[in-house]
Amino acid sequence: MNLSDAETLLAVVRERSFSRAAEQLRRTQPAVSLAVRRLEEACGERLLDRSSKQPRLTGAGVLVTRRAEQMLRQRAALEHDLLELRGLQRGKLTVGANESTAFFLLPLVEAYHARWPEVKLEIRRSLSRNIPAEVLSGDLDLGVVAYDPEWHDLNAPIVYRDRLAFIVYPGHPLAGARRPVTLARLGAERFIAHNVVSPYRDFTVSTFRRLGVPLNITVEMPTIESIKQLVARGLGVAFVPRISAARELDAGILHEVPLHQFRAERPLRLLSPRRGVLSHAARAFADLAQPLAADAVRYTKKVR
Amino acid sequence: MNLSDAETLLAVVRERSFSRAAEQLRRTQPAVSLAVRRLEEACGERLLDRSSKQPRLTGAGVLVTRRAEQMLRQRAALEHDLLELRGLQRGKLTVGANESTAFFLLPLVEAYHARWPEVKLEIRRSLSRNIPAEVLSGDLDLGVVAYDPEWHDLNAPIVYRDRLAFIVYPGHPLAGARRPVTLARLGAERFIAHNVVSPYRDFTVSTFRRLGVPLNITVEMPTIESIKQLVARGLGVAFVPRISAARELDAGILHEVPLHQFRAERPLRLLSPRRGVLSHAARAFADLAQPLAADAVRYTKKVR
């Protein structure tokens, strides 16, 4: 059984004539006759009674047309689905990020969702080092990491440059500092740190050690959000990715203090499979990330 | 888009391999590759991501397989429908008859329905003279009439021989008559007649006239059923098709009186289109009518 033959049968029924059906389908009349015959042979039943003036459906013909209509409806629905998918009125997109890079995604998610509300966008927390493999395996459509995986089958363009910001609460003695502060002056501070191993944390610990400055970590918290809250309440100071504290810094809830001798800047990269198929939804996300990234780069440069 | 290509895609997804799918479908591997590619070209989307070890469905692929499954399910359902139709577990059959021939159909309907309860059997009352045209036009699948239409495009085999029975109520003076009664003795009877013009009635009226016997019609009734009831209550006598009174005659509610000089026997014919398609349901009905008819013929002959 063949969809185009089914279409032909329906045309014959609709037009009540083989020749008119042929005309409408831009075929010749024998082609229509043969199509109907093919169907009849496939079904082992006569589908049209040609004995009277107008072709009439037989009982079997009624069954066949009913099912054929269903099938063609499915095909039409599929075409519609695909159009939607292409127009991003449908689809699913899973982006992997770890806790700190997730902050970078927030404004992107917002923009993406505003533009294409019908695409289901999922940000999946994942261990930074697993993300490349997950992108490659297809578990993730895209990934955001703070390092270059240097895998030949992954694209990993830089989409953002973030840096660690040293934050304090507004009443802190350093809060108003205009000029960069030396790291040595932080030896007396009580630090609130992330209890997850990350490149940022490693860098911080090793830099302090190198300069012989004591790093006094008094509290460890599982999320950046909780770290910011503690800092805002004056319980300590912290290093956090700047993007993750942007809102609080703007609002004056937290203050950033510029530092000498400490520059923890990491480019964020958007990982996508080089060979695999990027969905329309993923491509749109990447396209959206690019200009936003440019802005972000300019912004961080200006501030720095 | 093509159902067999859709099947191929599903096989690839199921087997997670082009070559295994090919094996299962009794095709070569390139045939499978081409089928998938055809689908992809038809959709304008990649459907399978071949970059990883196992082919993976893309978003578009998920949409396509979902719809393809639906379509194939429809096709399977259609096959099932056709099997049912062929096995008479489904279908519809419309048989045309007029009021008197309908009685002939009663035992047939019973037998047919008992054998194939899933076939919707409709007995449609129709004017006798219209039935041939309705069979030909397809409004009726079959027709039963008491005359030979002699249309070259209708089959009209005799399936039953019925005759007019002269019926009286059990207490009637003629009720017990062993030997045939002459028509002249009926001149004093009060007749209950059908108020519909029919070959039977015409024959009766003209026979009485020819023999100079008065035909005293005191009541006219619209249905045979009502005539029988009046006769049973002793309100008069009547001529009715024997088949229509068979039950009452057997039960002794009515008595048949054999007559001299009066033999109104008409063969009932089953009309079917000679060129058009007979449904399985109709053919089964005709096949059922044939042996039953033979019995009936023997039976009436015996009684006569």
Added chain:
DNA sequence: TACTTTCATAAACAATAGTTATGATGAGGC
């Protein structure tokens, strides 16, 4: 009865799908 319309059929041609042979690519074993 001749004419017209409609569908069926046959032969030739065109298009499509399938096969064989071979190449590219990546995974796994040594």
Added chain:
DNA sequence: GCCTCATCATAACTATTGTTTATGAAAGTA
């Protein structure tokens, strides 16, 4: 790290299928 095996892609060729052109048969219509 190199080789081998497995898997899918590609190209050329072949087979199959579908379409057209040409014609015939049947039935309705003037």
